[in-house]
Amino acid sequence: GDSVTQMEGPVTLSEEAFLTINCTYTATGYPSLFWYVQYPGEGLQLLLKATKADDKGSNKGFEATYRKETTSFHLEKGSVQVSDSAVYFCALNQAGTALIFGKGTTLSVSS
């Protein structure tokens, strides 16, 4: 079945460092891909998404490009802030089905 694999954390960075969180997927067909973020004590919220190959999703300085040839959707940010400390989830879905999540990657940014 479909699945999502993302890099294990925790990822610890200093403020203004470059961030990459790797995400690869296995799926039949053409899934939509998502990054969700969960701040401490809160539920998940959508960070960005892409619905077809070569699409780039972006929001709040974060970016991810849907790469069908490498089945990847890596999350990047050029300069992280302390406020970006959270858990990040990569996810996919096919039309009409529930989201399939990766296991989450904890990001900790220090000043």
Added chain:
Amino acid sequence: EADIYQTPRYLVIGTGKKITLECSQTMGHDKMYWYQQDPGMELHLIHYSYGVNSTEKGDLSSESTVSRIRTEHFPLTLESARPSHTSQYLCASSDQRNSFGETQYFGPGTRLLVL
């Protein structure tokens, strides 16, 4: 801004008690979901509904039950709580009309501790 609410936010309860976790959304979404989030943060789908009077079990076996009598309301019930039920429970909803690339909106979660 998503309008999906969960109550209570935190609950400490003794073994054997019956509990109901409430979830409501005001967006008119047809699809609703319950996830269990373990301490390692991994999410497990335990129940979902595609509309009124529709409920299905998710990927993770759960001793809880759900009902969907009204579009906006999707409560989860544990008939007899046990320490193994200690977890965070997240409710979500999405709009079935936009099934391709649909966004799920999450509530803030209920942290349950069973003693």
